[in-house]
Amino acid sequence: MSILTDKNAGKTALLxxxxxxxxxxxxxxxxxxxxYPGTPSSDIIENLAKVAGERNIYVEWSVNEKVSLEVAAAGxxxxxxxxxxxxQNGVNVASDFLLHLALSGTRAGLVLIPCDDPGSIxxxxxxxxxxxxxxxxxxxxxxxxxxxxxxxxxWAFELSEQFRTLVMVRSVTRLSHASGNVTxxxxxxxxxxxxxxxxxxxxxxxxxxxxxxxxxxRHANQQKKLKQIAEVFETSKFNTYTGPENPELLIITSSVCxxxxxxxxxxxxxxxxxxxxxxxxxxxxxxxxxxxxxxKAGAVLFVEEVLPFLEENVKVLAxxxxxxxxxxxxxxxxxxxxPSVNExxxxxxxxxxxxxxxxxxxxxSAEYEQKANITMFTKSPSRELxxxxxxxxxxxxxxxxxxxxxxxxxGFVCGDIGCYTMAILGAGFNSIKTxxxxxxxxxxxxxxxxxxxxxMEQPVVSVCGDSTFFHAGMPPLVNAIHNGSxxxxxxxxxxxxxxxxxxxxxxxxxxxxxxxxxxxxIAEVCRALGATVVTSDPFxxxxxxxxxxxxxxxxxGARVMILRQICALSPEKKGKRxxxxxxxxxxxRGTDCGCDRLCTRIFRCPGLVWNKEGGHAQIDEIICAGCxxxxxxxxxxxxxxxxxxx
Amino acid sequence: MKDPYNxxxxxxxxxxxxxxxxxLGNIMAERGxxxxxxxxxxxxxxxxxxxxxxxxxxxxVFSPQIPKGQADLxxxxxxxxxVRVMAGYGNMNVKVLAxxxxxxxxxxxxxxxxxPAIEELKASLAGLCSEMHFIPATxxxxxxxxxxLGNVMMIGAVAGLGVLPFDESDFExxxxxxxxxxxxxxxxKAFEKGMEMVKNN
Numbered sequence: 001m002s003i004l005t006d007k008n009a010g011k012t013a014l015l016x017x018x019x020x021x022x023x024x025x026x027x028x029x030x031x032x033x034x035x036y037p038g039t040p041s042s043d044i045i046e047n048l049a050k051v052a053g054e055r056n057i058y059v060e061w062s063v064n065e066k067v068s069l070e071v072a073a074a075g076x077x078x079x080x081x082x083x084x085x086x087x088q089n090g091v092n093v094a095s096d097f098l099l100h101l102a103l104s105g106t107r108a109g110l111v112l113i114p115c116d117d118p119g120s121i122x123x124x125x126x127x128x129x130x131x132x133x134x135x136x137x138x139x140x141x142x143x144x145x146x147x148x149x150x151x152x153x154x155w156a157f158e159l160s161e162q163f164r165t166l167v168m169v170r171s172v173t174r175l176s177h178a179s180g181n182v183t184x185x186x187x188x189x190x191x192x193x194x195x196x197x198x199x200x201x202x203x204x205x206x207x208x209x210x211x212x213x214x215x216x217x218r219h220a221n222q223q224k225k226l227k228q229i230a231e232v233f234e235t236s237k238f239n240t241y242t243g244p245e246n247p248e249l250l251i252i253t254s255s256v257c258x259x260x261x262x263x264x265x266x267x268x269x270x271x272x273x274x275x276x277x278x279x280x281x282x283x284x285x286x287x288x289x290x291x292x293x294x295x296k297a298g299a300v301l302f303v304e305e306v307l308p309f310l311e312e313n314v315k316v317l318a319x320x321x322x323x324x325x326x327x328x329x330x331x332x333x334x335x336x337x338x339p340s341v342n343e344x345x346x347x348x349x350x351x352x353x354x355x356x357x358x359x360x361x362x363x364x365s366a367e368y369e370q371k372a373n374i375t376m377f378t379k380s381p382s383r384e385l386x387x388x389x390x391x392x393x394x395x396x397x398x399x400x401x402x403x404x405x406x407x408x409x410x411g412f413v414c415g416d417i418g419c420y421t422m423a424i425l426g427a428g429f430n431s432i433k434t435x436x437x438x439x440x441x442x443x444x445x446x447x448x449x450x451x452x453x454x455x456m457e458q459p460v461v462s463v464c465g466d467s468t469f470f471h472a473g474m475p476p477l478v479n480a481i482h483n484g485s486x487x488x489x490x491x492x493x494x495x496x497x498x499x500x501x502x503x504x505x506x507x508x509x510x511x512x513x514x515x516x517x518x519x520x521x522i523a524e525v526c527r528a529l530g531a532t533v534v535t536s537d538p539f540x541x542x543x544x545x546x547x548x549x550x551x552x553x554x555x556x557g558a559r560v561m562i563l564r565q566i567c568a569l570s571p572e573k574k575g576k577r578x579x580x581x582x583x584x585x586x587x588x589r590g591t592d593c594g595c596d597r598l599c600t601r602i603f604r605c606p607g608l609v610w611n612k613e614g615g616h617a618q619i620d621e622i623i624c625a626g627c628x629x630x631x632x633x634x635x636x637x638x639x640x641x642x643x644x645x646x
Numbered sequence: 647m648k649d650p651y652n653x654x655x656x657x658x659x660x661x662x663x664x665x666x667x668x669x670l671g672n673i674m675a676e677r678g679x680x681x682x683x684x685x686x687x688x689x690x691x692x693x694x695x696x697x698x699x700x701x702x703x704x705x706x707v708f709s710p711q712i713p714k715g716q717a718d719l720x721x722x723x724x725x726x727x728x729v730r731v732m733a734g735y736g737n738m739n740v741k742v743l744a745x746x747x748x749x750x751x752x753x754x755x756x757x758x759x760x761x762p763a764i765e766e767l768k769a770s771l772a773g774l775c776s777e778m779h780f781i782p783a784t785x786x787x788x789x790x791x792x793x794x795l796g797n798v799m800m801i802g803a804v805a806g807l808g809v810l811p812f813d814e815s816d817f818e819x820x821x822x823x824x825x826x827x828x829x830x831x832x833x834x835k836a837f838e839k840g841m842e843m844v845k846n847n
Contacts, residue, residue: 012675013675014668014671014672014675014681014683121686145707146682146707147707174684174710174711175710177684177685177686178682178683178684178685178710179668179671179681179682179683179685180680180681180682180683180707180710181675181680181681181707256709256710259682259707259708259709259710260709260711262709263708263709263713264713267713345709345711345713346709346711346712346713347713347714350713362715363713363714363715363716364714364715364736364737368715368736368737368738368774369733371773371774372732372733372736372774373733375729375732375733375770375771375773375774376729376730376732376733378762378770379726379729379762379766379767379770380726380727380729380730381726381751381753381754381759381760381761382751382753382759383658383693383694383695383751383752383753384693384694384751384752384753385692385693385694386692386693386752387692387693388660388692388693419692422692426752426756427693427752597757600755600756600757601756601757602756604752604755604756605755606693606749606750606752606755608755609750609754609755610754610755610757620749620750622747622784622788622793623749
């Protein structure tokens with residue numbers, strides 16, 4: 001049985017932060033959960049989907065984050081406790097609805113968990129979701145450890161119901177994807193009935209229509225709720241203080257940054273001089289609590305990630321209450337004591353503390369550091385990210401790159417979000433020249449494709465994944481078609497939301513809970529929008545290149561090419577080789593042939609290595625996934641593939 | 647045991663780094679320790695270096711990131727990854743346990759950078775740690791039927807080092823959640839082989 005549905009309250013187990021968040025939702029009796037995959041948030045919906053039957057929950061992977069929040073809101077409106085989950089970028093996508101939802105109010109508990117990625121460990125930005133809480137005026141909680149992750153989500157549902165407002169519980173990568181001991185609470189009996197009542201007064205969202213009008217009344221009402229919530233936050237157990245009564249320096253922190261702060265203070269042995277105020281209820285701030293701690297402190301240091309959210313809010317609060325707090329020196333991101341970009345760690349806090357308090361500390365001697373760095377640089381060649389062995393994207397970009405080079409008109413590729421973003425690197429032969437948000441490559445290409453009138457003759461190509469196509473790829477495509485943009489959209493269809501762990505999307509015949517679902521055919525959708533569509537298997541190198549050259553040379557207007565091949569890590573493919581591949585060393589001409597090691601120097605599959613001593617290419621038996629593509633790129637025919645007999 | 651005891655498990659995406667950390671973490675949590683595992687798995691399948699930080703304490707919850715220079719044990723599923731970790735977390739008391747099987751970075755495959763010989767690597771590492779053990783875990787795992795068992799051998803090797811209070815029965819208890827029957831038997835065999843290799847090293 002899954003630990004997530006273990007009925008032994010009081011039991012302690014090692015849970016991932018995301019699992020702790022899930023357990024909290026289950027303990028709150030969540031009935032509806034929706035989201036769109038995005039690291040580091042994806043495991044939350046995945047884990048809920050696994051126990052959906054057992055716990056009587058409706059779980060869905062929605063087409064995008066805005067729709068997922070709408071689905072979760074419907075749950076709340078129908079009287080079901082509902083959860084919505086997304087990575088930080090998703091909050092931007094959902095924000096239009098989020099603003100309206102804050103105004104209309106909610107019914108049954110509705111919780112939004114955005115997972116931020118400070119340091120962009122798995123992102124192409126390091127945006128912040130916390131500002132949305134202030135922007136749209138909803139309460140925001142931030143768990144500081146694994147136990148709190150469970151408890152806070154559970155409490156967030158109660159808070160949401162008490163005040164009939166959406167509550168945000170913000171996680172970060174180092175909580176979501178870290179693990180720690182969690183003591184379990186009670187799981188409720190599963191029982192729920194959905195009904196949407198609308199016969200009440202126009203101005204009562206609990207019984208009447210759920211709408212945002214009249215705006216001034218509802219806006220004022222939401223602000224009144226926030227004032228009441230701030231009062232509740234004053235005595236929340238999630239706000240803790242450790243340290244002396246009158247600290248020389250007060251650290252104000254939240255989230256996992258509180259753990260970094262504790263560690264830094266401990267390593268520097270500053271427990272008698274530095275206090276730590278860990279805020280779990282980040283917005284609206286508990287004013288009385290915060291100002292009483294500032295009043296007793298000599299100075300204040302903010303430790304948070306990524307933007308100075310606490311720092312700005314506390315400073316405004318302190319200025320408003322300066323007679324009580326006194327004039328204090330504030331250190332943080334704004335004055336540069338703490339780096340203003342990237343994620344935090346204990347060492348950043350140590351550096352800030354040593355600078356402010358003038359104490360000495362060295363975690364590593366200068367001599368050791370120098371020796372270790374020299375060793376690293378000379379003995380540890382860097383590992384650039386690359387596509388997996390057997391990845392269809394390597395084959396796709398091989399053809400795209402070669403076709404654009406043969407076309408010889410400085411054609412280029414506009415990309416967006418997915419594994420294929422790595423085609424900005426050598427992994428994809430540096431093909432991608434713009435990379436932004438979901439679907440943005442096609443939107444940008446739609447623009448470029450209109451600039452012939454200004455003399456721009458370069459071929460314009462966009463790439464878009466299959467999940468991304470449904471999420472945000474259709475509007476820019478229809479825009480390009482309608483406006484007569486001359487561009488080629490290449491849909492890299494690897495049959496799933498591969499980058500985040502193979503979640504289903506509307507193009508597949510299965511849903512989040514494993515039930516059979518209606519599959520939308522991408523080619524048919526594109527044709528219905530008015531595009532010409534060509535399909536190819538990227539593992540057919542010659543055929544794909546020919547089709548690409550043909551559309552580059554002869555195509556007019558907005559065209560679609562679908563390159564379809566299942567991801568090498570998909571459950572149906574993983575661990576199964578289509579081909580046994582070997583190098584015939586008598587045929588491999590090594591560095592002597594005209595190709596100058598085309599296979600290893602340019603193609604760069606991790607499963608195909610260069611044997612320096614022998615002067616020939618070689619298959620790494622453990623790494624090779626058996627796709628057989630390298631056979632077709634070797635000009636000497638030295639790479640031999642033979643079909644694996646099943 | 648030093649408290650907290652800081653372990654770094656490092657390797658290359660796709661090697662099973664995250665699962666190895668989870669197994670070791672679960673073993674220590676089952677033994678009553680407070681364990682924090684910090685993981686970087688954005689690049690987990692994409693040829694990048696991956697690292698898991700384990701903080702094991704009898705007292706309190708530690709942060710998911712080990713501070714600079716504070717590792718006690720480095721377990722490298724790929725040899726050169728051991729050296730990479732030293733620059734951030736090494737010290738003269740750290741112990742290193744490394745698998746001998748190389749996974750070449752694309753920078754090496756394409757000829758831009760060189761991959762050092764294992765002997766050369768050992769010589770450099772000797773000046774950066776208190777003891778090191780290189781064991782042919784992947785090679786032995788292939789003999790048992792699957793390369794991925796190399797990770798279990800590395801966990802067995804950690805037990806063999808005697809730095810953390812756990813044994814084969816603790817491992818078996820945790821693995822029972824994942825496997826049973828003949829699969830359990832081969833895992834136990836891999837664990838024992840790891841223990842044996844580090845003791846004879």
